[in-house]
Amino acid sequence: MFFWIIRRDLLLAMRRQSDVLTTLFFFVIVVSLFPLSVGPEMNMLRIMAPGVVWVAALLASMLSLGRMFSSDYLDGTLEQMLLSPHSLSMLVLGKAFAHWLVTGVPLVLMAPVLGIQYDLPADALYVLTASLLLGTPILSLIGAIGAALTLGLRGGGVLVSLLVLPLYIPVLIFGSGAVEASSAGLGYSAHFSLLGAFLLVSLVFAPWATASSLRISME
Amino acid sequence: MLKGSNLVCVRGDRRLFKDVNFSLEAGGIMRVTGPNGSGKTSLLRMLCGLSKPEYGEISWHGKPIGSLSGEYFSDITYLGHLGGAKDDLTALENLRISSALSGTEITEQDAADALQHIGLGGRQLLPVKVLSQGQKKRVVLARLLIGKTKLWILDEPLVALDTSAVGMIKEILERHLAQGGMVVMTTHQEIDIAAVTTQQLQLV
Numbered sequence: 105m106f107f108w109i110i111r112r113d114l115l116l117a118m119r120r121q122s123d124v125l126t127t128l129f130f131f132v133i134v135v136s137l138f139p140l141s142v143g144p145e146m147n148m149l150r151i152m153a154p155g156v157v158w159v160a161a162l163l164a165s166m167l168s169l170g171r172m173f174s175s176d177y178l179d180g181t182l183e184q185m186l187l188s189p190h191s192l193s194m195l196v197l198g199k200a201f202a203h204w205l206v207t208g209v210p211l212v213l214m215a216p217v218l219g220i221q222y223d224l225p226a227d228a229l230y231v232l233t234a235s236l237l238l239g240t241p242i243l244s245l246i247g248a249i250g251a252a253l254t255l256g257l258r259g260g261g262v263l264v265s266l267l268v269l270p271l272y273i274p275v276l277i278f279g280s281g282a283v284e285a286s287s288a289g290l291g292y293s294a295h296f297s298l299l300g301a302f303l304l305v306s307l308v309f310a311p312w313a314t315a316s317s318l319r320i321s322m323e
Numbered sequence: 324m325l326k327g328s329n330l331v332c333v334r335g336d337r338r339l340f341k342d343v344n345f346s347l348e349a350g351g352i353m354r355v356t357g358p359n360g361s362g363k364t365s366l367l368r369m370l371c372g373l374s375k376p377e378y379g380e381i382s383w384h385g386k387p388i389g390s391l392s393g394e395y396f397s398d399i400t401y402l403g404h405l406g407g408a409k410d411d412l413t414a415l416e417n418l419r420i421s422s423a424l425s426g427t428e429i430t431e432q433d434a435a436d437a438l439q440h441i442g443l444g445g446r447q448l449l450p451v452k453v454l455s456q457g458q459k460k461r462v463v464l465a466r467l468l469i470g471k472t473k474l475w476i477l478d479e480p481l482v483a484l485d486t487s488a489v490g491m492i493k494e495i496l497e498r499h500l501a502q503g504g505m506v507v508m509t510t511h512q513e514i515d516i517a518a519v520t521t522q523q524l525q526l527v
Contacts (some may be wrong), residue, residue: 108423112412119411119450180405181421187371189397189426323375 105190106198117140123171124245126306128210131164135218153222154232154283161211161236165243168207169268170261172199172251173318185212186322192315200248200311208240219306222285238299241280245310246271252317275302325347325370325474325505332365340363340526343379347502350474350519352496354510356524363509364404366526367478370507371401381476397426400472404479406463410452414438414462417451422469429469437468437522442488456483466497475499477508489514 117124138156139149176182185195214238221228250268253259283296330343337360347353355363368379370390372395381388388395408417418434425497429437431477434476438447451459460483467475482490494517496506500518 180407184407188424
């Protein structure tokens with residue numbers, strides 16, 4: 105069941121590649137704009153890098169949140185999901201996982217390349233990638249709640265950012281904090297533990313909250 | 324058996340209907356009729372458990388549907404007026420995925436056979452967006468051939484279908500009813516379906 109929904113969403117993403125590429129290009133361009141506007145001051149860029157990459161990742165993953173449920177809502181497939189004998193939370197988890205595969209994973213893979221623009225040392229690049237790998241699934245999971253709550257509302261896109269961005273703050277702090285800590289020669293395992301804890305908590309609660317929000321939005 | 328008692332539906336501050344009572348036995352069909360905006364779709368969505376009645380209770384085999392959820396969902400098939408077919412997927416993928424979602428996993432061959440039967444032979448591999456309205460409707464209706472659910476809740480299943488397809492749907496419905504299934508449907512078309520019991524629910 106879980107795999108059917110992932111397969112379905114990946115198939116849809118394959119048929120609509122422009123949607124996937126928009127997110128990735130948005131990320132690449134936002135991250136690349138900073139070195140161009142700030143100028144080639146290596147020290148400053150190195151300090152800025154984790155924050156810029158993380159903020160860009162937040163915005164990029166939010167860009168695609170609106171589409172997570174709205175197309176299913178419009179063509180009636182969401183109704184069918186709500187009427188499925190399988191648990192709606194599992195379906196939602198599958199959808200969030202597919203969303204992460206389509207929007208999160210490309211960002212994680214691209215981040216080390218972009219980090220080079222900021223002259224990040226190799227171990228900082230490694231920490232940056234790992235922090236994104238742990239953090240981006242949380243963005244998809246929390247984002248799903250916002251997407252479900254604003255389903256079918258006019259101007260839902262703006263509302264979803266107001267709802268979701270504040271919830272992203274802890275992920276942002278510990279994600280970019282991990283890279284800064286490693287650059288400063290401090291340990292970053294505490295940051296990773298916290299990110300892991302956030303991931304586990306959102307894995308447990310976000311699908312349930314999203315499922316309840318969907319039921320409310322569809323009534 | 325499906326039973327509704329004293330159902331009231333309120334949308335915003337407008338009351339669509341009140342005191343709707345019915346009971347549907349195995350082999351029975353209930354046609355919901357009424358003018359546009361009288362709450363037919365709202366009633367069907369209530370029967371599925373997608374929305375809750377303002378007042379009143381719907382029960383399935385004597386238990387309120389709210390307390391059954393998953394168990395109830397595996398007994399019903401709801402085809403709404405939105406359809407529920409993804410434009411970017413092919414007819415075959417749509418059918419396989421929607422069947423899997425509703426709890427019956429089918430092989431590619433089963434899905435191809437069902438589509439063949441419903442008159443989409445040779446078009447199984449086209450994305451649904453290039454099909455005509457009537458063909459899209461057939462993709463959705465093909466689910467009726469696959470599931471083994473007891474209660475079918477159909478919202479305007481005959482819209483956009485040609486006469487031969489209407490005849491085919493009539494046949495499918497009659498076979499389902501003869502096997503002890505139940506059907507609740509809305510339609511504006513005149514269609515005579517043989518059933519053990521036929522009832523009409525008029526909404527005003």
